[in-house]
Amino acid sequence: MAEITISGLRHSxxxxxxxxxxxxxxxxxxxxxxxGAYALLGPSGCGKSSMLNIISGLIRPxxxxxxxxxxxxxxxxxxxxNIAQVFQFPVLYDTMTVQENLAFPLxxxxxxxxxxxxxxxxxxxxxxxxxxxxxxxxxxxxxxxxKISLGRGLVREDVAAILFDEPLTVxxxxxxxxxxRKLKLVHETLKLTLVYVTHDQxxxxxxxxxxxxxxxxxxxxxGTPEELYExxxxxxxxxxxxxxxxxxxPCRIEEGEIRFDGGRLxxxxxxxxxxxxxxxxxxxxxxxxxxxxxxxxxxxxxxLEDRGxxxxxxxxxxxxxxxxxxxxxxxxxxxxxPVAFRPGSTLVFAGDRLVGDLADAQx
Amino acid sequence: xxxxxxxxxxxxxxxxxxxxxxxxxxxxxxxxxxFQALPVYWIVRMSLMTPGNVMGRSDxxxxxxxxxxxxxxxxxxxxxxxxxxxxxxxxxxxxISLAVALPAAYAFSRYRFLGDKHVFFWLFSNRMAPPAVFxxxxxxxxxxxxxxxxxxxVALAHTLFVVPLAVWILEGFMSGIPREIDETALxxxxxxxxxxxxxxxxxxxxxxxVTAFFCFMFSWIELLLARTLTSxxxxxxxxxxxxxxxxxxxxWGLLAAAGVLTILPGVAVIWFVRNYIAKGFALGRV
Amino acid sequence: xxxxxxxxxxxxVVPVFALVAFNAVIPLMTVVNYSLQDIxxxxxxxxxxxxxxxxxxxxxxxxxxxxxxxxxSALVLAIQIPLGIAxxxxxxxxxxxxxxxxxxxAIPLLVPFNVVGTIWQVYARPDIGLLGRGINAIGxxxxxxxxxxxxxxxxLLMDTWHWTPLVILLAFAGLCSIPEPYYQAARIDGxxxxxxxxxIELPKLRGVLTIAILLRFMDSFMIYTEPFVVTGxxxxxxxxxxxxxxxxxxxxxxxxxxxxxxxxxxxxxxLLFSYVFYxxxxxxxxxx
Numbered sequence: 001m002a003e004i005t006i007s008g009l010r011h012s013x014x015x016x017x018x019x020x021x022x023x024x025x026x027x028x029x030x031x032x033x034x035x036g037a038y039a040l041l042g043p044s045g046c047g048k049s050s051m052l053n054i055i056s057g058l059i060r061p062x063x064x065x066x067x068x069x070x071x072x073x074x075x076x077x078x079x080x081x082n083i084a085q086v087f088q089f090p091v092l093y094d095t096m097t098v099q100e101n102l103a104f105p106l107x108x109x110x111x112x113x114x115x116x117x118x119x120x121x122x123x124x125x126x127x128x129x130x131x132x133x134x135x136x137x138x139x140x141x142x143x144x145x146x147k148i149s150l151g152r153g154l155v156r157e158d159v160a161a162i163l164f165d166e167p168l169t170v171x172x173x174x175x176x177x178x179x180x181r182k183l184k185l186v187h188e189t190l191k192l193t194l195v196y197v198t199h200d201q202x203x204x205x206x207x208x209x210x211x212x213x214x215x216x217x218x219x220x221x222x223g224t225p226e227e228l229y230e231x232x233x234x235x236x237x238x239x240x241x242x243x244x245x246x247x248x249x250p251c252r253i254e255e256g257e258i259r260f261d262g263g264r265l266x267x268x269x270x271x272x273x274x275x276x277x278x279x280x281x282x283x284x285x286x287x288x289x290x291x292x293x294x295x296x297x298x299x300x301x302x303x304l305e306d307r308g309x310x311x312x313x314x315x316x317x318x319x320x321x322x323x324x325x326x327x328x329x330x331x332x333x334x335x336x337x338p339v340a341f342r343p344g345s346t347l348v349f350a351g352d353r354l355v356g357d358l359a360d361a362q363x
Numbered sequence: 364x365x366x367x368x369x370x371x372x373x374x375x376x377x378x379x380x381x382x383x384x385x386x387x388x389x390x391x392x393x394x395x396x397x398f399q400a401l402p403v404y405w406i407v408r409m410s411l412m413t414p415g416n417v418m419g420r421s422d423x424x425x426x427x428x429x430x431x432x433x434x435x436x437x438x439x440x441x442x443x444x445x446x447x448x449x450x451x452x453x454x455x456x457x458x459i460s461l462a463v464a465l466p467a468a469y470a471f472s473r474y475r476f477l478g479d480k481h482v483f484f485w486l487f488s489n490r491m492a493p494p495a496v497f498x499x500x501x502x503x504x505x506x507x508x509x510x511x512x513x514x515x516x517v518a519l520a521h522t523l524f525v526v527p528l529a530v531w532i533l534e535g536f537m538s539g540i541p542r543e544i545d546e547t548a549l550x551x552x553x554x555x556x557x558x559x560x561x562x563x564x565x566x567x568x569x570x571x572x573v574t575a576f577f578c579f580m581f582s583w584i585e586l587l588l589a590r591t592l593t594s595x596x597x598x599x600x601x602x603x604x605x606x607x608x609x610x611x612x613x614x615w616g617l618l619a620a621a622g623v624l625t626i627l628p629g630v631a632v633i634w635f636v637r638n639y640i641a642k643g644f645a646l647g648r649v
Numbered sequence: 650x651x652x653x654x655x656x657x658x659x660x661x662v663v664p665v666f667a668l669v670a671f672n673a674v675i676p677l678m679t680v681v682n683y684s685l686q687d688i689x690x691x692x693x694x695x696x697x698x699x700x701x702x703x704x705x706x707x708x709x710x711x712x713x714x715x716x717x718x719x720x721x722s723a724l725v726l727a728i729q730i731p732l733g734i735a736x737x738x739x740x741x742x743x744x745x746x747x748x749x750x751x752x753x754x755a756i757p758l759l760v761p762f763n764v765v766g767t768i769w770q771v772y773a774r775p776d777i778g779l780l781g782r783g784i785n786a787i788g789x790x791x792x793x794x795x796x797x798x799x800x801x802x803x804x805l806l807m808d809t810w811h812w813t814p815l816v817i818l819l820a821f822a823g824l825c826s827i828p829e830p831y832y833q834a835a836r837i838d839g840x841x842x843x844x845x846x847x848x849i850e851l852p853k854l855r856g857v858l859t860i861a862i863l864l865r866f867m868d869s870f871m872i873y874t875e876p877f878v879v880t881g882x883x884x885x886x887x888x889x890x891x892x893x894x895x896x897x898x899x900x901x902x903x904x905x906x907x908x909x910x911x912x913x914x915x916x917x918x919x920l921l922f923s924y925v926f927y928x929x930x931x932x933x934x935x936x937x
Contacts, residue, residue, distance in 0.1 A: 053833070056833075056837060057836075057837075058833050058836065058837075077836070078833075078836045078837045079836060079837060079838065079839030083837060084837075085833070085834070085837050087830040087833070087834065088830070089828065089830065091828075091830045091831050091833075091834040093848045093849065093852075094852050094853075095848060095852045096848065104838055104840070104848075105837075105838040105839055108838060108839040108840055108841065108844065109839055149834070152834070152838060153837070388739045391735075391736075391739060392736065392739045392740070392750075395732075395736050396750075396753055396754075398810070399753065399754065399756070399757060399810060399814075400753070401772075401779060401780070402757075402768050402769065402772050402780075402810060403756060403757070403760075403768075405768060405771065405772045405778070405779055406764070406767070406768045406771075406772075409771060417771070417777070418777060419777070420777065421776065421777045421778070421779070421782055423779070459668070462664070463664040463665045463668055464665060466661035466662070466664060466665075467661055467662045467664070467665040467666075469661055470658040470659070470661035470662050471662075472652075473652060473653065473658070474652055474653050474654070474655045474658035475652045475653065475654050475655075476654070476655060476656045476657075476658040476659055477656050477659070479658075482662060482666070484927075486665065486669060487863070487923075488920055488923075489669055489672070489673045490864075490867055491867050491871075491916060491919040491920050491923060492673070492677075492912075492916050493871045493873075493891070493892055493895065493912055493915050493916060493919070497676045497677075497680065497912070498899075499679075499899070499905070500675070500676030500677075500679035500680055501672075501676055503679065504675050504676055504679075519668070519671075519672065520672060522668055522669070522672065523669060523672040523673060526665055526668065526669060527669075528864075530665065531860065535856075573822075580758050580759055583759060583761065584758075584759065584760065584761040584762055585761075585762070586761060586762045586763045586874050587873065587874065600761075601761045601762075601763055601764070604763060604764070604767075605763055615771065618767055619767070619771075621764075622760070622761075622764040622767055622768065625760065625761050625764050626756065626759055626760055626764075628759075629755075629756070629758070629759025629760075630752070630756060630759065632759070633751070633752050633755045633756070633759065634752060637748040637751045637752050638748055640751055640755075640818055640821065640822055
């Protein structure tokens with residue numbers, strides 16, 4: 001169990017830090033609280049696996065430090081860090097039984113045989129592997145194999161953290177749910193710091209209490225799933241999370257109004273942004289709704305998509321196309337209709353950064 | 364991400380290893396490469412010397428180096444035609460072997476069928492026939508079908524021990540391609556042959572390259588069948604070498620020059636497949 | 650991978666089957682035919698049953714050749730398989746160094762059998778060969794034309810030079826196909842270098858090593874051209890391996906009947922050994 005602190009982390013696979021655009025990790029400071037369940041979310045190539053491998057010690061970062069509970073572990077080898085890591089594909093020692101697989105890390109550390117047997121039995125019990133202990137590991141299904149991979153990490157009593165690198169990729173959908181619940185249960189029982197790398201947002205949002213979003217070698221935002229959804233600090237997070245993602249509408253702020261192609265909104269509190277270039281409105285599909293009376297903004301229905309509990313309307317607004325979410329029971333508007341903006345969910349971005357919203361502007 | 368991760372594969376263990384261990388590894392590898400290189404150097408050295416000097420001198424460097432031996436080979440049609448003859452049947456053999464091994468390997472990698480394991484072992488068992496005694500029957504067989512002294516005879520005869528290996532290597536590569544790809548293509552309306560040629564073969568291109576290398580190699584170095592199944596018109600370089608050796612005494616310099624020339628096409632072939640050798644044919648049958 | 654049951658797959662195997670059958674079945678029948686008859690001349694043949702087989706099996710020179718052959722193949726496997734694996738482990742896995750090493754290592758494979766013989770015949774000579782002179786220079790009396798031990802050393806060195814590259818290439822391909830997470834997991838588990846070899850690399854190499862062992866066994870057991878060129882079976886009969894003995898019988902003495910019987914026994918011996926190797930190597934895999 002440990003709090004993991006990452007400071008000033010930069011990494012380049014050729015060891016050359018001079019060209020920032022070629023860095024795999026471009027300067028990361030982050031603290032993983034002790035006992036927290038974190039998801040590390042981002043598209044392929046964003047550097048999330050590199051980050052994980054740096055925490056476990058498989059890669060030594062070009063610059064920056066890693067601390068476990070304040071102790072500098074940057075120069076320690078993986079086996080000295082007491083990390084459990086589960087990879088995308090099950091990694092097993094094919095010639096060994098399940099029991100031998102679980103015992104392997106302890107044998108390498110020259111733990112007494114009696115202690116090994118006891119510990120392996122405990123871990124097997126926790127992961128429901130007890131009946132399989134004598135079986136050849138290579139003959140088992142993918143879900144069992146992943147549990148064994150996890151178990152090999154857990155047998156060491158002093159485990160600091162568990163790292164998962166997209167561990168459910170090869171698991172059948174029906175087993176996925178069970179296995180994910182099992183992982184959560186293990187986390188709650190052992191209160192270990194847990195980092196779960198994935199590119200699947202629904203997996204990240206359901207699994208973790210803190211989500212760290214990475215893009216292009218940087219952490220763009222860390223927060224609870226709600227925060228990421230409601231107030232993305234970065235346009236990337238808005239687009240990446242949610243389905244459909246956030247709408248972005250280029251705008252200007254002039255004379256206490258937000259002006260955009262197709263309409264204007266009164267926003268006296270946003271005068272500080274007047275005249276600034278590169279502004280846009282960030283709108284979740286539920287930030288928009290059909291209004292009963294004229295609002296100064298008029299949209300036109302272009303299409304409608306039924307998603308079961310709700311519908312997504314495709315709305316033309318000036319030259320832009322926006323996605324609007326219609327809750328159950330709300331009739332779909334026809335032709336041209338007035339559009340209402342929910343003030344708290346109408347966010348203003350400058351460049352890619354969140355700079356304010358309509359609610360605090362009007363207050 | 365993939366690119367990054369494969370790179371990590373190399374530098375991570377390298378950094379973990381102790382410098383002394385790496386030094387020892389480099390020395391052992393270097394010693395082995397020298398062990399391999401010296402005989403090759405020796406034949407190159409011989410090829411640059413007159414027969415008299417070859418038999419009389421043991422200096423490390425060539426004595427009175429000359430290109431006369433090569434000049435002889437390139438000006439005498441018996442020599443250079445036999446070089447082309449050998450290339451002809453080896454290329455034919457490679458083409459035939461690939462043509463028959465590709466569908467068979469596909470069958471072995473995708474389907475279970477009656478007697479599949481037995482057929483595979485039977486194919487391999489043909490590699491176990493000592494060629495020395497099958498020479499006469501082979502001679503009779505290919506004379507009977509009128510192919511004696513043509514490149515076809517040697518090319519077809521060599522398939523006997525080349526094809527089993529080709530099937531095995533190709534099957535390994537094919538098993539690495541998920542069957543979903545086949546199914547998707549067939550659902551999309553591709554016929555099996557069209558799918559195989561336009562989609563599947565490009566996917567296993569490196570496997571085909573490696574297989575072609577092994578076909579080429581085993582056919583190129585074989586002597587007994589090649590000599591038995593040819594006389595004048597299709598006689599390969601390896602046979603010309605043995606005949607020269609017996610008729611006019613040993614012209615070691617000339618023999619060495621011809622020997623050096625036999626190595627060159629192989630080097631060219633290995634050059635083309637150098638980056639493919641390492642790509643996953645560990646997954647095959649057996 | 651899960652495979653489909655479909656006997657129509659046979660259609661895809663037919664070309665290979667036809668080609669190999671054409672090459673294998675007819676010559677094999679011819680040899681079987683010879684082995685059962687005594688041939689005096691064109692049209693004059695007598696069926697004599699297993700007489701030739703009996704004669705071959707009782708021939709002490711053939712028995713001696715057989716033992717020699719077994720010893721040679723055993724030594725070849727004992728040297729080349731571990732050496733091949735060791736060198737493959739040392740090779741760089743990526744980059745231009747890797748490509749260069751592959752090319753250098755593969756070169757001996759592409760040298761025709763008779764050229765291999767030509768090279769080593771000179772290279773190992775104590776008077777004009779680099780190897781022969783080198784060995785004698787360090788005080789060891791070495792001459793492959795007069796000493797049986799020297800002749801064996803020469804042939805083993807030559808075969809190792811020629812064929813270890815095959816083992817290296819196969820083992821290298823096998824090593825390259827091991828996914829990186831296996832090595833990463835082993836590091837996290839604190840496995841020693843030896844444990845990585847024993848529990849990850851060796852098991853993953855089983856497939857390629859099975860092929861390497863089978864190929865090396867078959868080809869070394871049938872070795873003909875190289876000893877014929879270099880030592881001619883001598884000195885004495887110390888390097889008269891089975892193929893050399895067989896060709897003497899078939900071509901030198903033109904005893905077609907016994908030679909045919911001999912080659913069938915030879916073939917069956919290789920088949921039997923290969924089957925045993927194959928079964929042993931498959932067996933461990935099948936454990937529950």
